[in-house]
Amino acid sequence: IPTVIFDDSDEASRVAAREIASEIREKVNQGEMCVLGLPTGSSPIGVYAELIRMHREEGLSFRQVITFNLDEFYPMGQASVHSYHQYMYKHFFNQIDILPENVYIPRGDLSLNEVYQFCRDFDKKIVDAGGIDIQLLGIGRTGHIGFNEPGSQLNSKTRMIVLDTITKQDAARGFGGMTKVPQRAITMGIDNIMKARKVILLGFGEAKTSILQKTIEGPVTEQVPASYLQQHPNAKIYLDMAAAMQLT
Numbered sequence: 001i002p003t004v005i006f007d008d009s010d011e012a013s014r015v016a017a018r019e020i021a022s023e024i025r026e027k028v029n030q031g032e033m034c035v036l037g038l039p040t041g042s043s044p045i046g047v048y049a050e051l052i053r054m055h056r057e058e059g060l061s062f063r064q065v066i067t068f069n070l071d072e073f074y075p076m077g078q079a080s081v082h083s084y085h086q087y088m089y090k091h092f093f094n095q096i097d098i099l100p101e102n103v104y105i106p107r108g109d110l111s112l113n114e115v116y117q118f119c120r121d122f123d124k125k126i127v128d129a130g131g132i133d134i135q136l137l138g139i140g141r142t143g144h145i146g147f148n149e150p151g152s153q154l155n156s157k158t159r160m161i162v163l164d165t166i167t168k169q170d171a172a173r174g175f176g177g178m179t180k181v182p183q184r185a186i187t188m189g190i191d192n193i194m195k196a197r198k199v200i201l202l203g204f205g206e207a208k209t210s211i212l213q214k215t216i217e218g219p220v221t222e223q224v225p226a227s228y229l230q231q232h233p234n235a236k237i238y239l240d241m242a243a244a245m246q247l248t
C-alpha cells in the first residue's frame with residue numbers, strides 16, 4: 001500500500017483534507033454530489049478541523065456532499081455523549097453547511113429485530129448515492145477498520161459485530177471503565193470499504209506502529225482486517241513519525 005510518512009499528524013491531516021476538498025470541488029464542477037465515507041475517533045479530528053477552516057476561510061461548501069459514517073456502538077442512543085452521532089455533529093457537521101438529509105450514520109438505538117433491515121438499507125443507500133468517492137479511515141490496535149474486527153471477511157457488508165477486548169480497552173477511558181463500553185457495534189463491512197473509489201487511512205501515534213507494520217508489510221489476512229487494503233487499487237496510508245517506527 002502506498003505509504004507516506006509526514007513529520008506530524010497535523011501535516012498529514014492537512015494533506016488529507018486538501019485531497020477531500022479537491023474531490024468535492026471536482027464533483028461540484030461536474031454537477032454531481034460528492035460521497036464521503038467517514039470515521040470517528042482521535043485520528044480524523046485534524047482533518048475535520050482543516051475542512052472546517054476551509055469552509056470558513058476559503059468558501060468550501062458541503063451542500064453537495066453526502067456522508068456515510070463507518071460505525072456506531074450498539075446499543076447507543078443518538079443523544080448520548082458517547083455516540084458517534086454526537087461526535088460527528090460536534091467535531092464536524094455543526095460547523096459546516098452540510099444538509100442533515102445527506103448525513104447517514106449507523107443507528108445504535110434500534111431494537112435487535114430492526115438491525116438487519118437497517119443494515120440492508122444502509123448498504124443500498126451507499127449504492128443509490130453512487131458509491132463512496134473517498135473513504136477516510138483510522139485503524140484500531142486490533143487492525144480493525146470501521147469496527148471490522150479480526151475475523152471479518154472480505155465480502156462483509158454493514159452488520160452488527162462484537163467488539164474485540166482490545167478495542168473495548170481502548171474505549172474504556174472515554175466511557176469511564178471497561179464494563180461501561182457496549183459489547184457490540186454496527187459497522188460498514190470490508191466490502192463497503194473496498195468498493196470506495198479512493199481510500200485514505202490515517203495511522204498516528206506509537207500505539208499503532210506494530211499493527212501498521214503488519215497491515216503494510218504482512219500478509220493479507222482476516223486476522224488483520226486493514227491488510228485487505230493491500231488489494232485496493234487506490235488506497236494509501238498517511239503516517240506520522242511515531243506510527244512509522246517499525247516499518248522496515
Ligand code: F6R
Pocket residue numbers: 038039040041042043044070071084137138139140141144145146147
Ligand atoms: C471509528 C472507527 C475506528 C477508529 C479506530 C481508531 O469510527 O472506524 O476504526 O478509526 O478505532 O481510533 P482512534 O483514531 O481513536 O485511534
